Amino acid sequence: MWEFISERRASLAFDAYQHASLVLQCVLLATIIAVVVAALITRARQLEPVANAVSAIGLTMPSLALIGLLIPLSGLGTTTAVIAVTFYAVMPILRNAVVGFAQVDATLLESARGMGMSELRTLTRIRLPLAWPVILAGVRISTQMSMGVAAIAAYVIGPGMGKYIFTGLATDGGANSVNNAVVGTFGIVLIALLADGLLLLLGRLTISKGIRA
Numbered sequence: 001m002w003e004f005i006s007e008r009r010a011s012l013a014f015d016a017y018q019h020a021s022l023v024l025q026c027v028l029l030a031t032i033i034a035v036v037v038a039a040l041i042t043r044a045r046q047l048e049p050v051a052n053a054v055s056a057i058g059l060t061m062p063s064l065a066l067i068g069l070l071i072p073l074s075g076l077g078t079t080t081a082v083i084a085v086t087f088y089a090v091m092p093i094l095r096n097a098v099v100g101f102a103q104v105d106a107t108l109l110e111s112a113r114g115m116g117m118s119e120l121r122t123l124t125r126i127r128l129p130l131a132w133p134v135i136l137a138g139v140r141i142s143t144q145m146s147m148g149v150a151a152i153a154a155y156v157i158g159p160g161m162g163k164y165i166f167t168g169l170a171t172d173g174g175a176n177s178v179n180n181a182v183v184g185t186f187g188i189v190l191i192a193l194l195a196d197g198l199l200l201l202l203g204r205l206t207i208s209k210g211i212r213a
Contacts, residue, residue, distance in 0.1 A: 004179040012183065019160030020191050022153075023146045026082055030089035031139055038097030039123055048098060055091045063088060063149045067156055081150065081158025088149045089142045096138025100131025133207050140199050147192040151184070161187045 005012065041047045067084050074080045104127050112122045128135075154162025164184030171177040 001179055001182070004176060005183060012187065015159070015161050015163070016187055016191060019147075019150055019162070019188065020195065022078075022081060022085060022159055023143060023150050023191075024195065026085040026150075027089045027093075027139060027143050027146055030086050030142060031093055031135070033086075034090050034093035034097050034138075035128070035135065037094055038101055039127070041098055042101045042127075048102075051094060051098060055095050058087065058091045063152050064155065067153060071156060076156045078159060080156045081153035081160075084153055085146050085149050089146045092141040092145065093135065093138040096134045096141075097131065100134030101127055103134065104130045129208070130211065133203070133211055136199065136203050136207070140196060143195050143199060144192055147188050147195070151188055161191070 037051065041051055063084060066087065067080060070080045070083055074083060108126055108130075109122060112126050117125070150158065150160050151162030151165060154160060154166050157163075161184045164180045164187070168177045168179070168181030168184065171180070
């Protein structure tokens with residue numbers, strides 16, 4: 001195992017970087033999409049059940065099935081991987097963002113409007129900071145889930161560590177089949193743990209002590 005890792009340390013490091021980069025960029029894009037959609041839903045509360053239903057349906061759809069549906073549209077490669085990972089990443093963040101915005105005290109919002117604050121400024125200065133702890137919890141869940149989806153995206157030649165798992169499965173019984181599968185699996189677990197630690201640190205830096213208390 002150590003010899004296998006030593007011989008491929010450069011490619012392993014590059015693939016680990018690509019896996020982390022794919023997930024983090026997709027989660028960032030998903031966060032922006034989810035927050036914007038949740039902000040719109042708070043303006044039209046009748047859309048909340050629809051958003052929850054879409055999230056539930058999306059999360060139950062097998063990722064391999066979605067990737068299969070995307071192949072005729074976006075082909076093999078990074079584009080399909082990005083679409084699939086972003087799609088699944090949006091779901092838990094959207095749910096948490098809707099809940100987070102709903103929990104903001106209406107009195108604070110009325111006071112902000114009374115002071116002449118615009119909707120955009122109210123969102124960025126009041127709603128988003130107060131809902132951020134709940135949203136960030138969704139981001140953490142989304143990031144962990146996206147690590148696995150990114151691995152499955154290797155089926156369409158997406159970047160990352162998933163290719164080692166697929167290589168190990170495809171060469172079952174071969175000389176390095178177990179090594180490939182183990183390295184791919186544990187590599188993704190390590191990246192996921194590191195990403196979660198960074199998000200915890202982000203929470204400490206961006207959530208005020210008053211809210212954390």
